[in-house]
Amino acid sequence: MHLVFATTADGRVYPEHPGGETGCVDGAVVGPAGLLDILATRLGLGGPQVPPVVRIATWQRKLEAAGRDAPRFWTASLASDGWATARQVLSWRDVLVEAGWSPTRLVDPPVRLADLAAAEQADPVVPRGRADLLREVITTIEGGAPLDIDLLELAEPSELLPPGWRQLVDAMETAGTVVRLVKSFTPVDVASDIGRLHVYLRTGLRTPLTGDGTVCDLSATSAIAAAECVAEWLACENEAGAAGDTVVIVPDGDSSLLDQALSRRGLPQLGLSPASSFRGALQVLSLSFALAWTPVDPSKLLELLLLPRPPMRRWAARTLARALAKEPGIGGPAWQRAWEQIEARLHEESMHADEGKDARQAAAEVARTRDRWRAWTSLGQHDRKAGMPAPDAIVLCRRVLEWAVELDAGGRDPLLLCVVGAARALTSALDALGHSPVTALQIDRMIDQAIADGLPDPNCHAQAGRLRAVSSPGGLWGSAHRVVWWDFAGSASSAARFPWSLKERTALEEAGCCPEPAQTANRREAAHWQAAALNARSLFLVRPRLDRGTEAAPHPFSQQLHPLLNQAQNAPSVRSEAERLFVEERVPLAAREVVRSSSVAVDLPRARSAWDLPPALAARAQDTERRESATSLEDLLTCQLRWVLQHVAGLRKGGTREIPKPERLFGNLAHAVAEAAFQPGEIPDAEVVRMRAVTALDGLLPLIAAPLLLPGYARELAFARQRVPDALASLSAILARGGFAIEGLEVEHEHDFGTVKVASRIDLVVRGPDRGRAVVDLKWTESGATAHQAKLAEGRAVQLATYSRLVEPNGAAAPAGYFLLRQQRLLAEEASPLAHEEISVSRGLAETWDVVVQDSSRLAALAQSGRGIAAGVPGATEHLPEDLALTPSPKVCAYCDMTRLCRSVSVG
Incomplete structure (x- = not known):
């Protein structure tokens, strides 16, 4: 052999x-x-x-x-x-x-x-x-x-x-x-630049390079520019029909950037991918354990649900992810509704798969599937400091193992088999450790070790052709026609630190044990660099000057080559810049001429104020059964095209789900706590409301605002514990002084006004001493009261006007006001029984509602005729109906998700 x-x-x-x-x-x-x-x-x-x-x-x-x-x-x-x-x-x-x-x-x-x-x-x-x-x-x-x-x-x-x-x-x-x-390569023509480089490396004799193309040092501002340049050079070489293989040295083992550039030119991919422990399925093991500790981190659960292959059907995982993004916690109303939707769909699928199936049998199948999926979301069972019993940890490992085996179903998927191996290894390690309980730190370290080797990208493969790739200079052990040394930049030595003192080393050597010192490993690494150059008949060094935005250090081997490269007689032929390809049509490079042609510049699409709607979309706008909400009416009056896209076409902002920021959590929490603190009937004493709020808040935190329980949110949690009960106590005191009583919270109201049908959920409905209804809209805002004061003063409080008319559709408009929870201020128009702070208005809520009905009907009719108007684009007023009472605000695009579609110049 x-x-x-x-x-x-x-x-x-x-x-x-x-x-x-x-x-x-x-x-x-x-x-x-x-x-x-x-x-x-x-x-x-x-x-x-x-x-x-x-x-x-x-x-x-x-x-x-x-x-x-x-x-x-x-x-x-x-x-x-x-x-x-x-x-x-x-x-x-x-x-x-x-x-x-x-x-x-x-x-x-x-x-x-x-x-x-x-x-x-x-x-x-x-x-x-x-x-x-x-x-x-x-x-x-x-x-x-x-x-x-x-x-x-x-x-x-x-x-x-x-x-x-x-x-x-x-x-x-x-x-x-x-x-x-192994026999080393001797250059055929020692008069060439590569021959001179070999002589220099072997003997130290320095002869200036002439620039014949056999040695080239290419620098680039970025790795992207370098990849484009190398790919162009290889494409020219391919067209010239050059014989022999080209070997690309990719020191970090990741050829993805270069592969993309090669693919665009029809060249074979190198297919090098570094092993990574962060590939989707491998994260199931670590995330399963991360979710077992208390307090629960909802972001970890969201990561689990949003994996490419989650531990349940993808549609079910996405349903739970939506609920978690809305109310980040386990067991809250959104979470419960999500599970109800999942069970309903499971039952429907079960019955559809076998129409003759007994309902009891179908229910049993649904229950088994539901319970298996729920096990993945049974969170926060163990304290991080106290640890987890080893048997419980082994159960988690087996759950992950069984999931991977079932999902693989004999397909021999490399990633799933890696998960199986890691779960088995962790199970064996827990047995070998012999500890129970096992601390969170210990388990985290064990999981990191179990998946440390990771796995290369299973979809990354080398393609047939004259291109070869090695991930280390030492992998080039024989002669190669052309060598491209990609990412020829500095790196720290890979040699391990020598931990033994002189006395210990002497004792080891006397016993016949001679561990290798770091300098010997460094010598071997330097020999690999030199061997790669000596085995090349043509050497192409590629040096990006920036590494992840910072200046890249020179490669240690480049310092050895610097005296030779710096004395080249024809310097431009030896040292070149990748960016030349972007400004010159013909660039001589490493014995080839790269030819590029200019592309015709195409202007980006410009913003348009008026759009022709597709007939199907215009027809949907004519649907007489659609019900508008206070929010949709405000969108219609703010920007008619946004209303068409969001509420008629049903478009939503793309991107992954995310856990809300603390400010939004405060608002969600305050609304939920208000439901528990206020009961229909007379308003209790402010201190009673405060105590109810404190009790309710502690119970609601893990259900809808679990991130606030994490150690990093101690300040925000303390703020919520104080500010939310104080705000509700202040509201109760204000309402009690006005003689109001609670009629309902989060009340659904719906009415057909003839020209428009409206349905909305109202935060708080109260009754005054005269038995008349009034509306309080709860707001949590960090910016203060200025924006809401301006809406009332200018007669643009569309939501309040809608709520006001909904609760009293047949009589006089009900009083309505904003209660700013964070600032503990109740804002209402002057002369209103709710007016804790009276605001002079140019148009009352009753008149505002009349304007809302009139303007919304005209704007909706415009959509029904097939026209969409982007109010934030200059020139929109020319296409809007004349004499609109509620003209669009100049800041209409500031918080809109549709600006990429209408191409508004106001975006950003």
């Missing part, structure tokens, strides 16, 4: 196989994991790998056991954060084991090494990791086991290999395997 070994070859490599262009039948290019797997299988040492989360949990138990008899160097850290401590100490142990450490070899070891030996010898036995398997393989080979590996080629010199792997290579050579270095 012929193997090529490189320490970075467990990912993509180039060439993909040993043996040159002819290849070989029994050969492979392998990294540490691949080589160890082949050797362990041949030696009969293979077996299932134990997930790291299980090993760390077991090691934490060993640290705890070793620390019971005497204090250890990890004792304080283990008490503070057991998981992080166990993970760190286990990583040190694995590095030592890989280098040849044994707890029984050291004589009179330093304190830390003695403590580590005590942990290693304590129970239980830690499951075998890669370092343990490496030592087993080395021991077995040294014991004379047959290996049957004919040739092992090394991409790096053996002295640059980590100590354990160097010992493995030596053992294989002793066992009869031929071990040699």
